[in-house]
Amino acid sequence: MDEEKKIKIAEKIHGDINKDGEVNISDVTALINLLIDYQKDLEQFDHNEDGKIDISDVTYIINKILNGEDDVTITDLTQLVNYINKANVDVKSMDINNDGIANADDVVELINHILNA
Ligand SMILES: [Ca+2]
Ligand SMILES: [Ca+2]
Ligand SMILES: [Ca+2]
Numbered sequence: 038m039d040e041e042k043k044i045k046i047a048e049k050i051h052g053d054i055n056k057d058g059e060v061n062i063s064d065v066t067a068l069i070n071l072l073i074d075y076q077k078d079l080e081q082f083d084h085n086e087d088g089k090i091d092i093s094d095v096t097y098i099i100n101k102i103l104n105g106e107d108d109v110t111i112t113d114l115t116q117l118v119n120y121i122n123k124a125n126v127d128v129k130s131m132d133i134n135n136d137g138i139a140n141a142d143d144v145v146e147l148i149n150h151i152l153n154a
Contacts, residue, residue: 052133052147060154065147071131075139082120084109088138089128090120 052060054067082090085097094117101109131139134146 051130051135052150054130054147060147061151065144065151068131068133068144068147072139072141072144075128075131078120082117084113084117088140090117092121095121 052064052068054064054071057063078090079088082094084094084101087093095114098109098114098117102111102114128137128139131143133143133150136142
């Protein structure tokens, strides 16, 4: 396969996790490692438990604080906003099947792409 074609495939499935221009088994390993880290982030920051960390979690916490619920604090809000502002978490690059969520399904999707390539 020529280099251009490899890169085209990589772009098409967003599966080139380690950015070496090819989509292969090393990307599956890289994706799994990213997801393990991301899972820890989700446990801490996915307050509304929809599998994503985004502005809806900020709204969720603000509403809880306004309602006087005591299971979240301003500290939770600050940590969440700081997390969202960090540029190094790229759910899009992990979201192989484009459903907006990065999880084990995306690993399966990536493996299928590689097997069918
Ligand atoms: Ca790669
Ligand atoms: Ca969420
Ligand atoms: Ca996904």
